[in-house]
Amino acid sequence: MQKPLQGIRVIELGQLIAGPFAAKMLGEFGADVIKIEPPGTGDPLRKWRLLHEGTSVWWAVSSRNKRSVTLDLREPEGQDVVRKLIAEADVLVENFRPGTLEGWGLGWKDLHALNPKLVMLRVSGYGQTGPYRDRPGFGVVGEAMGGLRHLSGEPDRTPVRVGVSIGDSLSALHGVIGVLLALRHRDQNGGEGQEIDVALYESVFNMMESLIPEFSVFGAVRQPAGSSLPGIAPSNAYRCRDGRYALIAGNGDSIYQRLMALIERPDLAADPALAHNDGRVKQVELIDAAISAWAASLDLDEVLAKLTAERIPAGKIYDAADIASDPHYKARDMLLDSQLEDGTPVTLPGIVPKLGSTPGGVSRPAPTLGQHTDEVLEQLGIDAGQRAEWRARGLI
Template sequence: MSTPGALHGLKVLELGTLIAGPFCTRLLAEFGAEVIKIESPEGDPIRQWRVLHEGNSLWWSVQSRNKKSVAVNMKDARGRDLVRRLALEADVIVENYRPGVLEKWGLGPAELIRERPSLVFVRLSGYGQTGPMKDLPGFGAVGESMGGMRYVSGHPDRPPVRIGISIGDSLAALHGAFGAMVALRHRDATGGKACGQGQVVDVALYEAVFNMMESLVPEYDLAGVVRERTGGALPGIVPSNTYTCGDGANVVIAGNGDAIFKRLMLAMGRDDLAHDAGLATNDGRVPRTAEIDAAIGAWTVARGIDEVLTTLKAADVPVSKIYSVADMFADPQFLARRMIEQHRLADGTPIKLPAVTPKLSVTPGGTQWLGPRLGEHTRDVLGALGLSEGEMGTLFAEGVVVEKPAPG
């Protein structure tokens, strides 16, 4: 990172595992916040998720980049006391335990904010901190289902499908990071770190998904419309769909603007549709969706993906091949924007990671280090907290805190 980052000086304590909480703090760490991640002596389970290298998750490398790992046994009262002391030095706490767990440990927001009134406490959970379902377990898949996303995902003649990533958790994380920034803005406007007003940011996974559902609610309320699954099409906005090319590649064509639709039809050699007065506006095209999609599909299937892309880009029609990760690695736009970063794992193995986004012109984010070893920063953080070598030695010897030795 060439600059300290816009969030330099912000101290964040992460009390979370897996996806929602850690992705929230990852965003803050990427822009300069000091994120201290509290892990159990066994480590965050995501360390063992998906594809592994030398026993470690490749996902971990990016999910916990720029974070400090402190491994603490919070079942031990001494461990909880250490976390409490760290919490009272933090600007922001991010947690995704089930509601009530931190309260049982004396680490809930009511108690901590009473001692540190400027503290911002971000809570991510399946159903939020209130309501009849608050105590139930709720992972991202549940939030996607309850929030409405799963219902509209897939083809109309098949059961709903899962989007290929943990989108519910990630959407909650984005809402959590945004909520933290809003709460910090209020804190700074009311006196800052010393005497400003802190607050709780309560993010429910299902509500984060629900917040993305566009016009779902008013359409049902006033028109009685229940949005259904439509495959690759964008319902009510025509044409916008996925089409198959002659070489088997799939392409997304968004010709739903009135002028764009005309350019698309002319590029396809369908002057009859381009000059059809009934198709000049979207409200006329919607009843003839099947006809339009059939015309576009017949045109694409007679051509390879390269010809389709070249022709439609020349006509200024929004179009894209559906990218795999292999496509991204070779794509000139990804490369020009430096969206693939080169790094090395602790054992020296080269590894590429996604670059930080969004891009800021003055205080850009960046990668300072990859996901740390379990407890890699325990000694440094506890030393900064004021513990002596003797005190730390006792805690290490008795398993209250741990650190995994460096490789080699």
Template sequence: MDKQVGPGPLAGIRVLELGTLIAGPFCSRMLAEFGAEVIKVESPDGGDPLRQWRVLKDGTSLWWSVQARNKQSLTLNMKTEAGRQIARELALAADIIIENYRPGVLEKWGLGFEELRAINPALIMVRLSGYGQTGPMRDLPGFGAIGESMGGLRYVSGHPDRPPVRVGISIGDSVAALHGVIGAMMALRHRDVTGGRWNGKSGTGCVAGQGQMVDVALYESVFNLMESLVPEFDVAGVVRERTGGALPGIVPSNTYTTADGENIVIAGNGDAIFHRLMLAIERADLAHDPALSRNDGRVPRTLEIDAAIQSWCSQKTIDCALEILRSADVPVGKIYSIRDMMQDPQFLARSMFEQHQFSDGEAVKLPAILPKMSETPGKTKWMGPRLGEHSEQILRSLNYSEEDIKRLRTEGVI
């Protein structure tokens, strides 16, 4: 029986999202999926550009249905003082602000961390940018692709005889977003143990917990994934290069092509696994070669080992290869397309797709919410909202009258 989903582990946490496109919105999306109340501020003039990215349905990106799920959309013209004042009022009640403007923009608007912390001492601000809030490059524009390049990922991606390639998704932005989520959770923990949420009062017994800024740079988030690059270069002068489908220095771990033209990944790099793999591909000579019993002995003979595995794969269909290698307890897998995923028994058994409906009744599948939690799983309450769908509701909660709201619309503030 499926776990009954409650309000979520972040219920009661109030998040103000001041960001567009990928990194900031993905960060707040994960908080919203686990129960946080997220108010997304968008420009009245079209909103978040991601609304029009990639494949569209009725003029709105299908990506939007995922990236903005569970969020409330408030339109605010942040170039007006009235719009900025509304943002300040929301900041006073917020636990977390997530923003990915270029450094200095919020300060220019009077909404920088120090200004907002003065009115809400327990505020946590997650700031995502290309190069961070300090340093000689802080003012430069920096997208995920640049972060992937500067952080080292692009340099090691691709084949050695060709230019570097990119991963087919915005991995730099997404990795930065995950660092933002981690930072926000640690900052919440620190705030809670130092006093908790600010209640807008002062005096004995009303001391707020300590808020803080979480400074996330896209290039640093990518750099944080780069394994042993630093000590290998510092101690041994080694610069890791592009190696195609192989995992350098860990043998064998590569991509091979089967008789029916499919690509298969085989990770036989553990010593005992290597022995089983060689027996499975009928190369007992390599399985029993003492020089190959450890990884450091296999690395100099990488080409020989890969050639033996490829020769065997070339004679097997992918289904046959998978059956033989899995029977031998060798880590192996087909490289999946989304078509493969949507019909795969493992994906289906793990409920990796959610069924929803657009407003016109058309069905749509969304990716399930991760990570899976036994007691407080995430939940999709609604898909990405219409532009400004919650503006009036939010403003009324701030005690704006109907006349005020009408005036703000007339003046182009919302």
């Protein structure tokens, strides 16, 4: 079955997380992704987190469906090879600091003149313009500047980070959206490509809901609130008898009524002041105390069974072991069996989103460093003798 991006060629110049995550998603839906890596070392992500036989198992996720070409972009010959690849490509993904590619003669103006149909996704800490453009910016900095870090954690405690590189991943998702929009525009407007400027902090800021409108109207500076959801009640994590936590979202008006009936608090159900969310928010401590007392009298499994029976949204807090054994994950093909380079079995995350007619998939495992260098360079007309010379010089 043809995938929606089949026939689209993507050149990935990114490293670590944001750019490669975006290219990974494009590859999962059929794009031919050629990943350019520095000779000898490769993408630093190959050595991040837990390693198996010297390579990160994260790599098996980040670079599936890609072809690896080693190339020293600091050398003129390496830059010329990139130009040859770009001349035949549809999309370029890069996440260098702004100005880096321009210094190599590979900036947007140069590449657009070379290939007017090219769509160029540029991911950076602060964007390609503005007073901060030249600052180095990793995901954690974007999370802080975008407003997320301030809201994470308990009141009056040190702000905590989300346990994954959420700033990078959000930027990648915005980048993929931008690529798809630009490809659509290209199809409708005579094949003209465009530059896409994605900033880490802006991708995080785009998720901040009513943060700025509340400040502009009321002067309200939203503060961290732990496990609760400020302004929406009841919605919190409640400790059960066995020490585990149930996440309960009883904030719809009819759901709230069912929840109060379940925990045997008809007084709170009948109070007209609590019939709607704005009234419940004013007395959220009273409501939370009632739910907490009920949850504390039961084990987590009992709490969840009772809530599910009454159609009240609730769940437990999953760790990796919970995910790996969960039947719903398996039924939705969100746990894919695969292998590492040496044949070691590994479970990888499934493909998201799920398209009914043209679903994504994994057509090739993550490549070894430079696995496809000869294949790709030969297709560009670079003969074996030239490749051997370059390899001897460490250029590929």
